[in-house]
Amino acid sequence: MIVREVILVGESEQITAILALAVRRVPDVDRAGWSTQVCGVANKRAKMAVSHPRTSLTPAAPRSIVWWTALVVGVAAVFAGATVLLPPRNEGNQDPALAMAVAAPTMIVGAIIHLFLAVTAVPAAGRRSAPAVTCVVIAATAAIAGAVFALLRRETLLGAGGAPAYVLWWVAAVSAFVSLCFLGIRISEFSPATRPPRSGDSGEQARDVVASADRAADQLRYGAAERRAWREILARDAASVSHTVQAQAERLGPFAYVAWAAYCGHVDAPELEEMIRRG
Known part of the structure; x- marks a missing residue:
């Protein structure tokens, strides 16, 4: 199975601004279950950082x-x-x-x-x-x-x-x-985080984190109407955010954006859970 890895572009403040808009789009009926799933991604990443502080899920790469x-x-x-x-x-x-x-x-x-x-x-x-x-x-x-x-x-x-x-x-x-x-x-090649790990190293944990993020990103689907509404929200409420950040957010959609923000470490699990709960 091919597991993708998405690294969010932009400054942390801009990503946080998009994240605040994205969590509001989560349907009430899916809010509790999906919150558990994406917060699980953030928790796994935090545990990975503690147990293997030298392991990077997002290896240095040129812009x-x-x-x-x-x-x-x-x-x-x-x-x-x-x-x-x-x-x-x-x-x-x-x-x-x-x-x-x-x-x-x-x-x-x-x-x-x-x-x-x-x-x-x-x-x-x-x-x-x-x-x-x-x-x-x-x-x-x-x-x-x-x-x-x-x-x-x-x-x-x-x-x-x-x-x-x-x-x-x-x-x-x-x-x-x-x-x-x-x-x-x-x-x-796959990125280092998605490449099958060598036995005995931290690659297995890294692969599990990115796989969890990929599943969470695809868990909630939305149609043309939601896509159109998301585009209008970005244009109206994120006008100060750079075009590159907006374009990635529009392409990913609100739910996938939240999942990959958790994966990239832009928000921790308690904060994300509260943001999704408040909506």
Whole structure:
């Protein structure tokens, strides 16, 4: 069974403001039972923090916007550094020297970015993400295509750009391709909190906490009318909250937002129980 992990974005004050709005949407008929479930998530996290203070349920990772920006820029650089070597329909329309002058630097930039991404933590939003995998596949395919045409046009490119630029392009292209393969594997992995634990470590407890949060997030469902009402509440009562925080709250819905707030440690069990009771 695939267990997801959601890390709430934004400052603590903004998350608390959204949380106060979200608990009011819990139906009276579900309030007692669901309160027990989400407070259980908060209690499990608190116990985890006490028994394994060095275990982090939300491992350090770059901000999603920075990671995605770097990924897109890296893909664009690799794509440009590869496709510029493709032969034009009319050979006279392309200057091979200019092509090599563009190809080598852009491929080097792409390789550096992807090397960096391959060795840094992948944010929760990037793990098992179809758009991220698509970006990696596009860049890797472009690097392969560039390598094919670099071989086919070897004499022309060597004569125009010289051996150093040609060799440098190949080193960058191979580095970029290897980094992309490794990055693709890392993106496809579960986050550390959801990965099956090793025997005897604290991973089993971490997995239990995230699984409990995932169950609580999906326990209460709501339809189009509730989704529309939640969107209007956010627009009206959370206008001072950043757009990014609002967008995540709207996407998750009020009930899942409460569950993941408990998981991320933004509220403890007694406080959450009182908030849900008051409504």
